[in-house]
Amino acid sequence: MINIVIIGSGNVASHLIKAFAKSEVVEVIQVFSRKNNFLSDFLPSEKITNIFSNIKEADLYILAVSDSAIEEVSKQLLFKNKLVVHTSGAVNLDAISNSNRRGVFYPLQTFSKNKEVNFQEIPICIEAENEEDIRVLHLVAKSISQKVYDVDSNQRKALHVSAVFVNNFTNYMYQIGETICSENNIDFQIVQPLIIETVNKINTLSPKEAQTGPAKRGDTNTINNHLEFLRDSNFKEIYKLLTKSIIDDGKKL
Amino acid sequence: MINIVIIGSGNVASHLIKAFAKSEVVEVIQVFSRKNNFLSDFLPSEKITNIFSNIKEADLYILAVSDSAIEEVSKQLLFKNKLVVHTSGAVNLDAISNSNRRGVFYPLQTFSKNKEVNFQEIPICIEAENEEDIRVLHLVAKSISQKVYDVDSNQRKALHVSAVFVNNFTNYMYQIGETICSENNIDFQIVQPLIIETVNKINTLSPKEAQTGPAKRGDTNTINNHLEFLRDSNFKEIYKLLTKSIIDDGKKL
Numbered sequence: 418m419i420n421i422v423i424i425g426s427g428n429v430a431s432h433l434i435k436a437f438a439k440s441e442v443v444e445v446i447q448v449f450s451r452k453n454n455f456l457s458d459f460l461p462s463e464k465i466t467n468i469f470s471n472i473k474e475a476d477l478y479i480l481a482v483s484d485s486a487i488e489e490v491s492k493q494l495l496f497k498n499k500l501v502v503h504t505s506g507a508v509n510l511d512a513i514s515n516s517n518r519r520g521v522f523y524p525l526q527t528f529s530k531n532k533e534v535n536f537q538e539i540p541i542c543i544e545a546e547n548e549e550d551i552r553v554l555h556l557v558a559k560s561i562s563q564k565v566y567d568v569d570s571n572q573r574k575a576l577h578v579s580a581v582f583v584n585n586f587t588n589y590m591y592q593i594g595e596t597i598c599s600e601n602n603i604d605f606q607i608v609q610p611l612i613i614e615t616v617n618k619i620n621t622l623s624p625k626e627a628q629t630g631p632a633k634r635g636d637t638n639t640i641n642n643h644l645e646f647l648r649d650s651n652f653k654e655i656y657k658l659l660t661k662s663i664i665d666d667g668k669k670l
Numbered sequence: 671m672i673n674i675v676i677i678g679s680g681n682v683a684s685h686l687i688k689a690f691a692k693s694e695v696v697e698v699i700q701v702f703s704r705k706n707n708f709l710s711d712f713l714p715s716e717k718i719t720n721i722f723s724n725i726k727e728a729d730l731y732i733l734a735v736s737d738s739a740i741e742e743v744s745k746q747l748l749f750k751n752k753l754v755v756h757t758s759g760a761v762n763l764d765a766i767s768n769s770n771r772r773g774v775f776y777p778l779q780t781f782s783k784n785k786e787v788n789f790q791e792i793p794i795c796i797e798a799e800n801e802e803d804i805r806v807l808h809l810v811a812k813s814i815s816q817k818v819y820d821v822d823s824n825q826r827k828a829l830h831v832s833a834v835f836v837n838n839f840t841n842y843m844y845q846i847g848e849t850i851c852s853e854n855n856i857d858f859q860i861v862q863p864l865i866i867e868t869v870n871k872i873n874t875l876s877p878k879e880a881q882t883g884p885a886k887r888g889d890t891n892t893i894n895n896h897l898e899f900l901r902d903s904n905f906k907e908i909y910k911l912l913t914k915s916i917i918d919d920g921k922k923l
Contacts, residue, residue: 484889484891484892485889485891507884507892507895507896525860525861525863525864526863526864526867527864527867527868527871527880527882527883528882529871529875529879529880529882532871532874532875534867538863539863540860540861540863540864542860564860564863566860568856571854572854572855572856574895574899575850575851575853575854575856575899576851576854576856576860576861577896578850578896578899578900578909579846579847579848579850579851579856579861580847580861580864581883581884581885581896581909582843582844582846582847582850582909583843583844583847583861583864583865583868584864584865584867584868584882584883585881585882585883585884585885585886585912585916586843586908586912587840587843587844587865587868588868588871588872588877588880588881589877589881589912589915589916590835590836590839590840590843591835591836591840591872591877592876592877592878592881592919593832593835594832594833594835594836594877595832595876595877595878597828597831597832597835598828598829598832600828601824601825601828601829602825603821603825603828603829603832607778607793607795607817607819607829608778608793608829608832608833608836610778610779610791610792610793610817611778611779611780611793611833611836611837612836612837612840612869612872613869614779614780614787614837615780615836615837615840615841616865616866616869618780618782618785618841619841619844619865621785622782622785623845623848624841624842624844624845624847624848625845625848626782627780627782627841628838628841628842628845629780629781629782629837629838630780630834630837630838631760631834631838632834632838633838636737636738638737638738639737639760639830642760642827643760643830643831643834646827646828646831647831651911651914651915651918651919652915654911654915655839655911655912655915656831656834656835656839658904658907658908658911659838659839659842659908661904662842662904662905662907662908663838663842665904666845666904
């Protein structure tokens with residue numbers, strides 16, 4: 418058994434705790450949480466602590482805290498030369514205090530409190546400073562996911578930026594679409610099959626090959642009609658900029 | 671049997687021809703195509719014509735031509751007082767010559783030549799000028815799709831703009847994500863589960879509730895790191911504008 422202590426109680430922490438509960442290789446022996454909140458719903462109280470000096474000896478410490486807290490929390494750990502990893506896509510490995518062996522255990526997914534996820538399908542991006550630590554992180558990651566990747570700090574940053582586009586910004590496109598529909602008394606469900614087909618297409622075509630629509634066709638008539646239709650000034654600017662960028666991109670061929 | 675003539679041989683026309691081939695209510699008795707192209711692969715040659723005066727008597731004529739050709743082609747039809755519909759999300763019903771009864775038969779989907787679609791799942795938006803024509807269009811639409819909606823011209827325009835955001839622009843977000851990955855030697859497959867989860871989430875949460883990420887959190891540190899990371903000037907502008915808009919939107923609550 419690989420013994421783990423998880424530090425944190427946010428979305429990532431609680432999804433990891435639930436995922437490891439099913440693992441036969443890994444045991445979460447303790448969770449550190451400053452807020453004694455909902456953790457007690459699915460953990461026995463003797464496994465929860467809010468005192469740094471009570472943190473147990475373990476093979477791996479996972480800092481599942483907010484990006485800005487990683488550095489500070491890692492400095493408050495009282496032990497030395499243990500494997501300590503964070504779970505962030507955006508933060509460098511060396512944000513972790515160098516009194517311990519440092520690593521990254523980044524699950525590339527969007528976690529919401531009220532939405533279950535299947536961890537088996539979530540890519541976990543691993544980084545550490547020596548072979549043995551990498552091996553341990555692989556074992557731990559593979560115990561909950563089929564998709565484990567070695568990703569260095571620069572690649573992880575690229576992945577994180579890419580994730581902002583394909584997740585946050587895509588979701589914002591959905592939000593704009595929904596706003597336009599609801600302002601015109603249209604059920605947003607009507608465009609759901611289109612949303613699903615948009616995703617399905619890129620299984621067989623590259624996004625560039627899959628592109629259709631007025632910008633791709635250079636259909637200025639429709640583009641102008643749409644701009645006239647849009648009232649919200651941000652939506653209008655977004656429409657203009659993305660249309661321009663798709664057109665510019667077509668010229669790059 | 672409802673007899674149909676399809677005018678056009680592009681993506682929408684050929685997908686419609688294939689869908690109606692399975693219908694027991696509708697028969698495509700003829701296709702008009704100026705280019706005598708691939709249609710002969712799946713239609714007997716006596717069903718294809720490129721001469722307006724040879725167009726047969728039918729219950730419904732579907733103009734599956736480009737937006738800019740609708741008006742001109744509709745004027746070249748030699749018959750009068752027949753039901754003639756176009757398939758465009760962007761064009762008003764009255765673009766069709768008023769020598770015939772006019773309507774719209776708009777399948778809200780993205781069609782690519784090399785990608786089969788399941789028409790049963792494609793919403794078809796119907797509009798016509800009288801009850802009887804609406805009834806016929808419903809019968810025809812329901813023979814190939816489970817999802818048939820009455821949508822007026824203004825709502826159809828809203829749907830079309832919405833579709834540009836959730837399809838064209840979302841697909842462009844994928845393209846940017848792929849570009850960033852490939853520039854950093856990362857397999858774009860790593861972000862696929864994130865793309866799928868982004869879609870799945872909005873089955874249970876509204877896009878606004880589902881939003882996560884640095885813009886939503888107001889995490890200026892990560893936002894600035896990402897902007898520094900991005901080299902392409904369009905990508906940088908898009909990142910800035912969407913981030914600003916998500917932040918503005920959060921304030922609207």
